[in-house]
Amino acid sequence: MSHNKYLYEYQKQAVGTASPLQLVIMLYDGATKCMIEGRQAMLEKRIQDQNDSLQKAQKIIVELLTSLDMDQGGEIAKNLASLYKYVFNQLVEANIEDKVEKIDVAMKVMTELRSSWAEIEKTTKPAAQAGGDVNAAA
Numbered sequence: 526m527s528h529n530k531y532l533y534e535y536q537k538q539a540v541g542t543a544s545p546l547q548l549v550i551m552l553y554d555g556a557t558k559c560m561i562e563g564r565q566a567m568l569e570k571r572i573q574d575q576n577d578s579l580q581k582a583q584k585i586i587v588e589l590l591t592s593l594d595m596d597q598g599g600e601i602a603k604n605l606a607s608l609y610k611y612v613f614n615q616l617v618e619a620n621i622e623d624k625v626e627k628i629d630v631a632m633k634v635m636t637e638l639r640s641s642w643a644e645i646e647k648t649t650k651p652a653a654q655a656g657g658d659v660n661a662a663a
Contacts, residue, residue, distance in 0.1 A: 555581075
């Protein structure tokens with residue numbers, strides 16, 4: 526089995542066994558990775574790679590946006606929706622205008638949000654291990 530095949534199987538297993546919070550964090554990591562790749566491609570004038578990477582990041586942002594439960598999430602879901610739309614627009618503008626600064630802004634927002642989700646996950650782990658409902662925090 527090739528290295529890539531092992532990596533794919535590992536990632537598939539990780540996603541399959543992840544909690545909802547862990548899945549959200551994985552999406553943040555994926556979006557940030559794509560932004561980093563898109564930023565580097567932009568600096569190196571690799572237009573197609575830039576476009577591909579930034580569009581992948583945009584797709585992940587859309588996934589995060591559409592997964593929000595606006596009824597249950599209340600004000601938090603509305604605020605996240607606004608932030609996701611802002612990040613999405615920054616990436617579109619960065620790609621059109623070739624502005625690294627806009628990618629940097631988008632990455633900063635996503636990094637801060639990811640940190641918040643990671644903190645939530647840390648605080649819910651003890652509750653989950655004690656039989657609490659992890660999904661109540663998501």
